[in-house]
Each structure stands twice: as structure tokens, then as C-alpha cells.
Amino acid sequence: MNLEGPTVSAANQSLSTIASVGVWLALVLACGSGCIVRVYQPMSGLHDPIVVDPRAPNFKDVRLTVHCVPGDYLTRSETSALCRKVGTLFENQGAVVRTVDSVGRADDELQDGEKRAIEPTTDLTLELRSRKVHKSNHPLSWALTIASFTALPGVSEYTFAQDVSIRDESGFLLVSDSLKGRVIRRFGFGPWLGNALADIAKEKGERITGGASDRDLSEDMYGQLSQMTFNAKMQWEVLRESAPVRSSEVP
Amino acid sequence: MVSMLMVPFAFVLPIFSGDPAPSLLRSKAYSRTLDCERLSPQEGAERRPGQIIAAKPRGDFVERSVVVCAERLVRPGVRPPRDEAILAELDARSAEFAAATSGRPDLEDHTWLVEAYYPSAQVSAKISFAAKNALMGQGRSVSDRTPILAADDILVITRMAPKDAYPAACQRYFANGSLGDNDALLAVVSRDPQETMLHAGLCTSGVWTWLK
Numbered sequence: 149m150n151l152e153g154p155t156v157s158a159a160n161q162s163l164s165t166i167a168s169v170g171v172w173l174a175l176v177l178a179c180g181s182g183c184i185v186r187v188y189q190p191m192s193g194l195h196d197p198i199v200v201d202p203r204a205p206n207f208k209d210v211r212l213t214v215h216c217v218p219g220d221y222l223t224r225s226e227t228s229a230l231c232r233k234v235g236t237l238f239e240n241q242g243a244v245v246r247t248v249d250s251v252g253r254a255d256d257e258l259q260d261g262e263k264r265a266i267e268p269t270t271d272l273t274l275e276l277r278s279r280k281v282h283k284s285n286h287p288l289s290w291a292l293t294i295a296s297f298t299a300l301p302g303v304s305e306y307t308f309a310q311d312v313s314i315r316d317e318s319g320f321l322l323v324s325d326s327l328k329g330r331v332i333r334r335f336g337f338g339p340w341l342g343n344a345l346a347d348i349a350k351e352k353g354e355r356i357t358g359g360a361s362d363r364d365l366s367e368d369m370y371g372q373l374s375q376m377t378f379n380a381k382m383q384w385e386v387l388r389e390s391a392p393v394r395s396s397e398v399p
Numbered sequence: 400m401v402s403m404l405m406v407p408f409a410f411v412l413p414i415f416s417g418d419p420a421p422s423l424l425r426s427k428a429y430s431r432t433l434d435c436e437r438l439s440p441q442e443g444a445e446r447r448p449g450q451i452i453a454a455k456p457r458g459d460f461v462e463r464s465v466v467v468c469a470e471r472l473v474r475p476g477v478r479p480p481r482d483e484a485i486l487a488e489l490d491a492r493s494a495e496f497a498a499a500t501s502g503r504p505d506l507e508d509h510t511w512l513v514e515a516y517y518p519s520a521q522v523s524a525k526i527s528f529a530a531k532n533a534l535m536g537q538g539r540s541v542s543d544r545t546p547i548l549a550a551d552d553i554l555v556i557t558r559m560a561p562k563d564a565y566p567a568a569c570q571r572y573f574a575n576g577s578l579g580d581n582d583a584l585l586a587v588v589s590r591d592p593q594e595t596m597l598h599a600g601l602c603t604s605g606v607w608t609w610l611k
Contacts, residue, residue: 189420191435191466196487197480200593282437282464307437307466323596328436330466332420346423354427364427379596383611386590386598389562390609 169297183298185334185343188361191307193327194368202374207243210381213270214238215248221278221308230276237370238274238377246270272322272380273315274373281307281328298336305332312373314380316387322380327372329365419468432475435468443467482522484595489529496585496599497533499610506603509583511539512546516588517597526587526597534585546577546584561590565600566607573605580604 200206216231218224228249235247246269283306293302308331313324340357347355419435421427438446443465444453451465473483500506511534515526531541548556552571556564565586572578584602599610 187420187422189430189435191437195431195475197475197484197595199481199484199595206593284462284464287461330420330435330437332418342423356421356427375595378591379594382591382594382596382598386609386611 183335183337183340185301185339185357186361187332187334187356188365189330189332190368191328191330193325194329194365194372196372196375198371198375200371200375200378202237202241202370205242206374206378207238207241207381210243211246211269211271212238212243212377213246213248213273215273215275217275217277219277219279221280221306227278230278234274234276234370234373237373241374271317272377272384273317273319274377274380275313275315277311279309279311281309283307293336296336296338299338301334301336301339303332303334305330310369312376314377316384320387322383322387323376325372325376327369329368331361331365419466428475432471433468434471435466438465438467440465479519481592481595482519485517485522485589485597486525488596489526492597493526493529493533493587494536496530496587496597496611497537497539499599500534500539500583500585500601501537503583503601506583507539509540509581509603511541512544512578512582512584513541514546514584514586516586518589518592530585530587530599542582546572546582547575548572548577549575561588565602569600569602569607570605572602578602578605585610 214231214234216227216234218227222230231247231249235245239245283304285304286302289301289303292300308329310327310329311324312327314322316322343356347357350356419425419430419433421430440451440454440459440463443451446467451467454463475483478486500511511531513527513530513534515523515530517523517526531543534541548568548571552568552575556568556571559567565588569578569584572584578584582603586600586602588598588600590598601608601610
């Protein structure tokens with residue numbers, strides 16, 4: 149009787165399973181934060197049609213103040229970075245830009261002196277306020293991702309809103325809107341591998357991995373900001389034209 | 400090996416989850432055809448009864464939230480972006496224009512005419528219709544009559560800057576009798592090919608005023 153046969157076979161199977169789990173864990177550890185697939189979905193406002201060309205000199209000689217107010221979505225440094233980038237966006241379009249970064253304070257907490265300093269030197273004031281609308285970690289997905297050694301995705305997501313308002317030099321509201329989007333993070337080697345393989349066959353604009361979500365979000369955000377500011381500029385011009393007429397017509 | 404066998408589930412899970420976000424088989428292009436908003440289960444149940452279950456009176460075991468999406472009426476790319484943007488906001492913008500006319504109680508007994516200045520004739524007709532509808536909603540007396548300019552006037556006015564062209568056209572409408580003393584013209588204007596916002600001007604007794 150050969151009593152060793154099945155025992156050796158079972159031991160080999162166990163070793164094989166342990167080895168495959170070990171290889172898998174090594175792969176997960178190796179890819180680390182790279183195993184996160186970040187997906188951006190525009191919810192409202194961010195994917196509205198854009199007509200203005202953000203590369204053209206749309207704001208020649210317009211004095212624009214970009215005022216960034218931090219909220220619970222962006223940190224101080226992120227708010228500063230956003231303000232700088234938005235400033236550059238409009239400088240490239242010919243505007244004379246001034247960025248006001250009221251880091252750590254809300255607009256109504258600004259000192260009177262600061263407000264006076266902002267107002268007289270600008271034609272338009274673009275105010276950006278970021279807020280987090282919703283955040284969730286899907287606990288079941290995380291349980292599954294642990295149980296499956298990250299073959300299944302662990303999902304977390306947040307919904308953000310970028311409130312935009314553009315005023316003229318007197319503080320009159322020209323344009324306002326709230327741009328809303330959603331960012332979903334899918335963690336795991338399985339989803340990362342799946343998406344990376346699928347991306348090979350996709351067109352560049354349809355790819356999900358490789359920082360595509362950041363690129364898409366930036367493109368949408370800067371496009372919408374350009375369009376809204378252009379609309380505000382046109383509205384501002386109309387108001388300037390109508391001002392003398394109104395004063396003579398309305399008693 | 401077990402975990403390797405579970406890899407296909409990573410493909411399957413997002414597909415059947417109904418998540419509108421881009422995933423392995425849901426394209427970005429499709430996600431961009433949707434307008435979405437995040438709601439509480441209560442709000443969701445009110446808007447989509449039967450599809451979304453409201454939170455229990457004493458709360459749920461887990462905190463829930465709903466993303467409700469609606470497909471856009473016209474697929475992106477079918478209409479030019481400018482037309483699409485103008486038409487998407489037309490209802491709200493027309494209501495704003497009509498509301499702005501309420502600031503002129505002296506024109507209550509006037510007959511209102513509407514003229515749309517937009518490059519596309521089809522979109523122009525829609526703008527004009529929406530503005531008339533909104534004016535009627537304000538209780539105004541609206542006419543389908545269109546004011547007319549002579550060919551020479553058009554030749555001169557189209558060469559002017561927008562700042563001067565609209566007041567000049569208004570003067571000519573009044574001078575040639577297209578607009579009478581009891582007529583008010585609401586002109587809905589797109590001033591620049593790059594803007595996605597309409598403006599409104601008012602022409603009465605040969606005097607032009609920008610409303611919005």
C-alpha cells in the first residue's frame with residue numbers, strides 16, 4: 149500500500165496554492181498605489197458644450213481677478229495650485245490676471261482692507277469655491293477585495309462641486325454655475341490589469357488608466373471656466389453699453 | 400489559483416452594478432451623454448417611486464446615497480455645440496427675458512413682437528417661439544408680426560459694430576413704420592459666435608435698451 153502518494157499530492161497542491169497566493173500578493177505589493185484605477189465622471193455642468201477656444205486670445209486687456217476659496221474638497225495647497233493654474237489659463241488667453249488666494253478663510257471673513265484692494269483693480273472677478281458633496285467607501289467591495297486578494301475591486305468614491313461665480317467691478321453677478329463631478333477609485337490588481345489590457349484596444353480619448361481621469365477633469369474644468377468667463381465678458385459689455393441708456397430712460 | 404480564477408469577476412462586477420461611471424465596458428462617451436445628480440434616498444424615492452427605496456423612518460443599517468442620471472435628449476455631436484448650448488438653456492433664459500420686461504409697466508398695453516438674431520434659421524425660430532411663449536406667460540399681448548427693414552438699411556446696419564447696429568436697427572424700425580407707438584420689440588441676440596449665452600434688447604418708440 150502506498151500511503152505517501154495522496155499526502156505528497158496534497159502537500160504539493162498546498163504549496164502550489166501558497167505559491168500562487170504569494171505571487172499574487174507580491175504583484176499587489178509591487179504595484180502598490182499603482183493598482184488604483186481612478187475614474188472621473190462629469191455629472192452636471194462639466195460636460196456642457198464649449199464653443200470658446202481656450203488657446204485663443206479671448207480676454208485681451210481684460211483685468212481678471214481669480215479668487216479661490218478653499219473648502220472641504222481641496223486643501224490649502226491644492227487651492228493655491230488651482231488658483232495658479234486658472235490664472236495661467238486666462239493669462240494665456242490675454243487677460244491681465246491677479247490671483248487672490250484667501251487660504252483658510254471664507255470670503256465673508258476677508259478683511260475690509262483686502263476687499264477694497266481687490267475691487268478697484270479689476271474688470272471681472274472669478275470666484276471659485278470647492279466643496280465635497282458626498283464621500284463613500286463601499287464596505288462590501290473592500291471585504292470582497294480582501295477576500296479575493298484584490299482580484300475584485302475595492303471601491304471608494306466622492307462627488308465634488310466647483311461653484312463658480314463671475315462678477316463685474318461693482319460686484320454685480322454676471323454668471324454663476326455649479327460644476328459637479330464624481331471620482332471613483334477602484335483598488336486592486338484585478339481591475340487594474342483588466343483596464344490596462346482593455347485600454348490597449350481603446351482609442352486614446354477612451355482610455356481609463358495612465359492618469360486619464362486627471363486629464364479629462366482638467367480639460368472639462370478649464371474649458372467650462374473659459375466659456376463661463378467669456379459669457380460673463382459679453383454680459384459685462386452689454387451692461388456697459390446699456391448703462392448710459394438706462395440712466396437716461398428710467399426715471 | 401482561486402484568486403486568478405476570480406479575475407473575470409473584476410470585469411463583470413462594474414458592468415452589472417449599474418454605475419454610470421466609465422468602466423471596462425461602459426465608455427466615457429456614454430457617460431458623457433448623461434446628466435446626473437446625487438440625491439438622498441428620500442429625494443430619489445420621491446422622484447423615482449418604485450425604483451428607489453426611501454430610507455426607513457428609523458434610518459437604514461448603512462448610509463445610502465443615490466446617483467440619478469437622465470440621458471440627454473440629443474446625443475452629443477448631433478447638433479453644433481453652440482446650438483446645443485443655446486437650446487439647452489433656452490427655456491430658462493426666455494423666462495428671464497420675459498421677467499425682465501416686467502420692469503416696464505408702461506409697456507403693459509403694448510403689442511409685443513419678437514425677433515431673434517442668430518445665424519441658424521432653425522434655431523432662430525425656436526428662440527423666437529420660446530420668447531413669445533414666455534412673454535405670453537407674463538400676460539403680454541404677443542404678435543407674430545415681424546418688423547421689416549429696407550435692403551439699404553440692412554446693408555448699412557450689418558456693417559456696423561453690434562454696439563451701434565442694434566440701436567440703429569431700432570431707429571429704422573420705428574422710422575419706417577414697422578414698429579408703431581404701441582409696439583414693443585423684444586430682440587433676442589447672440590452677439591458673438593463664441594458665446595453660449597443669449598442677450599435681450601428692447602426697442603420701443605425707436606429707443607434701444609439692453610435688458611440682459
